[in-house]
Amino acid sequence: MSDHVTIYDIAKAVGTSTATISKALNGRHDVSETLRNRVIEVAARMGYRPNVHARGLKMKQSWLVGIVYGEGEENALEHPLFLPIMNAFKTSMEESGYELLFLSQHSRFVGDNLLSHASSRQVDGLLLMNIAKQALDPFLAASKSIPMVSCDAIVPSLTSVLTDNADASAKAVRYLYDAGHRKIAHIGGPSNPLAVSGDERAAGYHKAMQDLNLRNDAWEIRAEGWTPEDGRKAFLELITRCPDITAVYCAADFYVMGLLQVCRERHISIPEDLSVIGFDDVQWTGFVSPGFSTFRQDKQRLGSVAAQKLLEAIHGESEESVIRIPAELIVRGSCKTMHATEVQV
Amino acid sequence: MSDHVTIYDIAKAVGTSTATISKALNGRHDVSETLRNRVIEVAARMGYRPNVHARGLKMKQSWLVGIVYGEGEENALEHPLFLPIMNAFKTSMEESGYELLFLSQHSRFVGDNLLSHASSRQVDGLLLMNIAKQALDPFLAASKSIPMVSCDAIVPSLTSVLTDNADASAKAVRYLYDAGHRKIAHIGGPSNPLAVSGDERAAGYHKAMQDLNLRNDAWEIRAEGWTPEDGRKAFLELITRCPDITAVYCAADFYVMGLLQVCRERHISIPEDLSVIGFDDVQWTGFVSPGFSTFRQDKQRLGSVAAQKLLEAIHGESEESVIRIPAELIVRGSCKTMHATEVQV
DNA sequence: GAAGGATTCGAAAACGATTTCGACACAGGG
DNA sequence: CCCTGTGTCGAAATCGTTTTCGAATCCTTC
Numbered sequence: 001m002s003d004h005v006t007i008y009d010i011a012k013a014v015g016t017s018t019a020t021i022s023k024a025l026n027g028r029h030d031v032s033e034t035l036r037n038r039v040i041e042v043a044a045r046m047g048y049r050p051n052v053h054a055r056g057l058k059m060k061q062s063w064l065v066g067i068v069y070g071e072g073e074e075n076a077l078e079h080p081l082f083l084p085i086m087n088a089f090k091t092s093m094e095e096s097g098y099e100l101l102f103l104s105q106h107s108r109f110v111g112d113n114l115l116s117h118a119s120s121r122q123v124d125g126l127l128l129m130n131i132a133k134q135a136l137d138p139f140l141a142a143s144k145s146i147p148m149v150s151c152d153a154i155v156p157s158l159t160s161v162l163t164d165n166a167d168a169s170a171k172a173v174r175y176l177y178d179a180g181h182r183k184i185a186h187i188g189g190p191s192n193p194l195a196v197s198g199d200e201r202a203a204g205y206h207k208a209m210q211d212l213n214l215r216n217d218a219w220e221i222r223a224e225g226w227t228p229e230d231g232r233k234a235f236l237e238l239i240t241r242c243p244d245i246t247a248v249y250c251a252a253d254f255y256v257m258g259l260l261q262v263c264r265e266r267h268i269s270i271p272e273d274l275s276v277i278g279f280d281d282v283q284w285t286g287f288v289s290p291g292f293s294t295f296r297q298d299k300q301r302l303g304s305v306a307a308q309k310l311l312e313a314i315h316g317e318s319e320e321s322v323i324r325i326p327a328e329l330i331v332r333g334s335c336k337t338m339h340a341t342e343v344q345v
Numbered sequence: 346m347s348d349h350v351t352i353y354d355i356a357k358a359v360g361t362s363t364a365t366i367s368k369a370l371n372g373r374h375d376v377s378e379t380l381r382n383r384v385i386e387v388a389a390r391m392g393y394r395p396n397v398h399a400r401g402l403k404m405k406q407s408w409l410v411g412i413v414y415g416e417g418e419e420n421a422l423e424h425p426l427f428l429p430i431m432n433a434f435k436t437s438m439e440e441s442g443y444e445l446l447f448l449s450q451h452s453r454f455v456g457d458n459l460l461s462h463a464s465s466r467q468v469d470g471l472l473l474m475n476i477a478k479q480a481l482d483p484f485l486a487a488s489k490s491i492p493m494v495s496c497d498a499i500v501p502s503l504t505s506v507l508t509d510n511a512d513a514s515a516k517a518v519r520y521l522y523d524a525g526h527r528k529i530a531h532i533g534g535p536s537n538p539l540a541v542s543g544d545e546r547a548a549g550y551h552k553a554m555q556d557l558n559l560r561n562d563a564w565e566i567r568a569e570g571w572t573p574e575d576g577r578k579a580f581l582e583l584i585t586r587c588p589d590i591t592a593v594y595c596a597a598d599f600y601v602m603g604l605l606q607v608c609r610e611r612h613i614s615i616p617e618d619l620s621v622i623g624f625d626d627v628q629w630t631g632f633v634s635p636g637f638s639t640f641r642q643d644k645q646r647l648g649s650v651a652a653q654k655l656l657e658a659i660h661g662e663s664e665e666s667v668i669r670i671p672a673e674l675i676v677r678g679s680c681k682t683m684h685a686t687e688v689q690v
Numbered sequence: 691g692a693a694g695g696a697t698t699c700g701a702a703a704a705c706g707a708t709t710t711c712g713a714c715a716c717a718g719g720g
Numbered sequence: 721c722c723c724t725g726t727g728t729c730g731a732a733a734t735c736g737t738t739t740t741c742g743a744a745t746c747c748t749t750c
Contacts (some may be wrong), residue, residue, distance in 0.1 A: 006736055017700045022738055030698060049465045053401035053734030057705045062398070064446075080628075083428055090447055099462070101409075101433055117444070120394045209649070251498040283425075284629035285572060287602040351706055362730045367708055375728060399706035400734045697746070703739085710733080718725075 005048050011040050023200045025050075062122045065093055065310065066103040068114065069129040069196060070141075080282045081299060082129060085151060088303025089127060096311055098124065115142050128158070148311035153194040157163060157320055159313065161306045163297045164324035165197055169204025170275050171329055172249045172295070177212055180338025181247040181275060184209065185219040187227060187234045189251040189258075198222065201251045201279065218242050225262045231255025235262050239335050247275040247335070253282045253294055260288065271336035282329055292334035297326040346529040350393045370395075403673045406610025407467045410438055410655065411448040413459065413484075414474040426644060427474060430496060433648025434472060437565035441656055443469065460487050467589040472496060473503070478539050492658035496651045498539040501664055504658065506651045508642045511541055514549025516674055517594045517622050517640070522557055526592040526620060529554065530564040530602075531603065532579045534571060546624065550579045563587050568600060576600025580607050590657045592620040592680070597613050598627045598639055605633065618683035626675055637679035 007025075011018045016035070024031045024039035025040040031039075058063045069082065090100050101123065103114045115138055118126065124136050126148040128139065139148065141185070143158060150160040169186075176184050178194060186205040189198025197210065202222060223230040228252075231254055238248070239262065250256050256278040268274055270292070278294035285294050302325050312318050356363045361380070369376045369384035376384075401407045412434075414427060414490055435445050446468065448459045460483055463471065471493040473484065481500065484493065488503060495505040514531075521529050531550040534543025535557070547567060554560040566583050568575040576599055584607065595601050601623040605615070614636070623630060623639035630639050647670050657663050 008736075015695060017734095018737080019700055019702095019739080020698085023699090026738085035698085047461075049461050051402070053398045053407070053465045054705090055738075056398035057402055057707085057736085058738045060705080099466075102445040116392075116394050121397045121444075130722050282629075283627070284602070286635070287606070288629070288633050291558065352708095353706075363707080363731055364709080364732095365728085368729090371708085377728065396706050399735090400708075402737085403708045403734080525723085547714080691750105693745100693748100693750090695748080697744100699742105699744080700736105701742090703741105705737090706735105708734085710731105712729105714732090715727090718724095719724085720721105720723085 004044050006051070007048070010039065010043050010228060012047065014039055014164065015034060031061055053115050056122055058297040060122060063123050064101045064121060064123050065098050065125040065127060066101050066114075066121075066123040067127045067129065068103060068267075070130060076340045079130065080280060081152065081297060083301075085303040085306070086129070086331060087126075088300045089333050090152075092301075092304040093310070094309030096307075106311045113138070115139070118142075118146060125149075125314050127306060127310060128153070128155065130195060131155070132305065133192070136194065147310060147318065149310045149313060152197075153320060155195050159309050159318060159321045159323065161302060161309060161323040161325065163197070164326045165200035166204035166207070167324070168279070168295050168327040168329075169201050169249070170208045173205060173208035173212070175329060176247045176249065176275060176277070177214075179247075179275070179335055180340075180343040182214060182344050183219065183242070183251060184214065185238055185242065185243045185245045186221070186239065187231060187248060187250045187255050188220065188222040190222060190224055198251060205249060209311050218312055219245060223251075226252055226254055227252045228261075230255040230258070232258030232262055237342035239266075239268075245274070246338075247277075249277045251279050253278040253280045253292075256285075256294070257288075259290075271334050273334055275335040277329070277335065279327075285330075286332065291332040293332045294330055296330050297327050298325050301325045350391045350397070352393070353416050355384065355391060355393055358391065359384055381585060383474075393514075401467060401560055402453050404490075405467060406469050408443050409446045409466060409468050410443050410470040410472060411446050411459075411466075411468040412472045412474065413448060413476060416461060424475065426497065426626060427642035430648040430651070431461060431472075433475070433645045434496075434652045435648075437649040437652030438655070441652075446554050453524040454503065458483070460484070463487075463491060469656045470494075470659050472583060472651060472655060473498070473500065475540060476500070480535070481539065494651050494655045494662065495586045495659060496647060497542075499541050499667060500539060502534060504663060504666045504668065506647060506668040507625050508542070508647065510545035511549035511552070511668070513624070513640050513672040513674075514546050514594070515553045516672075518550060518553035518557070520674060521592045521594065521620060521622070521680065522559075524592075524620070524680055525685075525688040526588045527559055527688070528561075528564065528585055528587070529559065529592045529594060530587065530590045531566070531591060532576060532583065532600050533565065533567040535569055543596060564590060568596075569596055573599045573606075575603070577603030579608055580604040583688055584613075588618070591683075592622075594622045597624040598625045598630055598637075601630075601637055601639070602633075614677050620680040622680065624672075624673070631677065636677040638677045641675050642672050643670050646670045 007018050007021045010021050020031055021039055024036040025043060067086065078082060093100065103117050126146060128148055128150040130152045141156065148158055150158045153163050154160045173184060185297065186202065188202035191199050220239055221234050223234040231250065248259065250259065256276055259276065263270060270276055274291050276329065278292055281294045281296035285292055305323055352366050355366050365376055367385055367521060369381040382395045402534055412431065425434055438445065448462050468491065471491060473493055473495040475497045485502065493503055495503045497507050499505045518529060531547065533547035536544050539566065563586055566579050568579040576595065580603060593604065595604065601621055604621065608615060621637050623637055626639045626641035648671065650668055
């Protein structure tokens with residue numbers, strides 16, 4: 001009835017040995033077809049499930065992959081991208097027979113940490129999501145003995161998968177340029193050695209403007225954090241310094257929220273006075289007034305590619321690399337298309 | 346170096362048997378203090394970690410709790426409450442030594458399902474989050490052999506923990522009443538046998554209005570789903586039917602989003618023409634214009650109480666019950682306080 | 691018909707922990 | 721001095737699988 005049916009019960013029922021049962025169930029070649037079918041049939045009828053502990057003990061693997069997220073940051077779990085990516089990752093891993101485990105920091109054993117939990121459980125692989133610089137070292141040290149991939153951050157010596165930020169920035173600038181804008185500003189994210197989004201989006205913007213011969217240092221500003229308040233402050237500084245800009249490309253939707261507040265206060269109307277593009281396509285971008293254009297990261301692919309790469313690493317086919325997933329510009333009503341007469345040359 | 350140090354290695358190093366090592370490490374009383382200290386010291390120095398599989402095999406438990414969420418629904422994982430609750434739950438469980446596992450549906454074994462995975466892994470308990478009616482039966486059948494608690498839905502014969510919806514509704518009505526409102530409408534959520542939020546919030550509103558002698562059936566409407574579009578439709582019907590209402594209490598912030606769109610189209614200004622209260626305190630409630638008042642569910646407590654109840658169930662101290670966590674009204678600028686002269690009697 | 695290869699199968703040894711139960715030493719009481 | 725109780729410790733069984741390796745059988749082929 002419950003989970004007490006073991007391989008030994010099947011052996012008795014079929015009238016053979018446990019070795020044969022195991023081999024039949026695992027598709028080994030040294031068992032006849034007829035016997036194999038009988039074993040499978042009986043196993044199914046008796047409701048047999050292999051005991052993962054026994055198997056793990058013998059095979060030294062667990063069919064478990066651990067997931068590690070932003071140590072150090074308070075609520076990294078609630079980052080809007082975390083869940084969709086992890087969900088896609090989960091689905092892909094499950095198709096290969098793996099299940100997801102949240103590793104813990106706590107333990108009754110002294111000096112214990114997340115990694116010793118991983119080895120305790122003989123976790124087969126690790127997904128590092130948005131991990132902080134200061135927490136990285138122990139992982140790098142362990143990365144030779146346990147496969148890992150990183151998501152949303154570039155970790156040296158690990159294969160990392162993240163959004164193609166430079167390409168997105170180029171698309172943003174190009175889109176605004178084609179709409180007739182010339183004075184295009186950028187509110188960039190903070191610089192971070194691992195979470196490179198801020199730097200990459202800023203660099204991409206910089207280069208795209210350069211290529212169009214539009215570059216102006218005064219139009220570039222970097223926020224201090226990723227919150228709406230940071231965006232608000234950055235935009236305030238920007239708008240007082242350069243009141244004549246016609247478009248702003250923001251590295252985060254949260255910045256747009258702060259920006260919108262300022263615009264309401266100062267009666268700057270969007271898109272008539274100012275065009276805006278955000279980044280992330282968080283839930284509410286379509287509902288605020290005005291709905292604003294933004295980049296949607298391909299969370300589905302980010303997760304599934306991370307899964308695929310981790311599987312390769314587990315099978316020993318890994319090689320360090322950085323994988324880029326393109327983002328898509330979702331067009332809503334926050335950008336104005338200028339008439340030919342309005343375009344400044 | 347890696348995880349290969351076993352209890353045998355320690356036994357050899359200390360010069361004793363594995364039995365003694367195990368007993369020393371597990372705090373058994375039949376081992377002398379001096380020996381115990383030596384064992385602990387050596388174990389720490391050698392970096393010993395117990396092999397979870399060996400222990401699980403022998404002890405028939407895994408120190409793992411599985412988490413099951415909204416089967417059947419597409420993206421139940423991305424429900425705004427899921428992650429914070431699960432995070433709080435995780436933290437509490439970790440303090441007791443448990444780790445969290447996402448159970449999978451897939452497997453190479455025929456007829457396999459999530460529950461057989463659970464028994465395969467000898468999961469010690471299950472957290473059911475917002476599980477759908479049609480997926481429930483197998484869980485109920487298994488609930489005698491494996492402890493479970495339910496969160497955000499009332500599952501008969503299981504202990505369930507959820508927000509005190511009726512109380513919140515009473516608070517909402519009371520708040521609006523004290524502000525001078527008398528014609529208070531309600532956009533309720535759909536009825537669902539398990540996910541009772543819609544019914545409970547509606548019933549709570551109904552009763553509170555009744556108690557104040559304000560009840561009017563025309564002011565009550567139930568949306569068909571939980572999306573902004575559902576809210577929009579419901580509000581349209583409501584506002585054409587009863588144009589003279591002065592306040593709306595919505596069972597979901599998403600409804601407020603739909604409502605706000607309608608208000609913009611029809612130049613109904615908030616809070617001057619209409620006062621609004623939402624439910625959930627999703628991320629953007631503070632940033633939309635106007636920021637609106639809403640109920641914040643205590644995700645922290647929901648998660649930690651669920652953990653506590655699951656631990657009790659695991660230790661056999663369980664008894665079926667429904668636990669209510671009060672929600673807090675977050676006041677922002679979407680409600681108008683009437684002057685005494687405006688209040689209708 | 692015998693040698694040799696291919697195919698099937700099972701006995702038994704792992705894997706790394708926990709637990710039972712008996713052995714032993716030493717204490718004190720009669 | 722013997723008997724009993726208490727405190728420590730270890731040998732060995734056990735949990736449920738997988739895997740090695742030898743044995744047994746069967747089929748070819750000369």
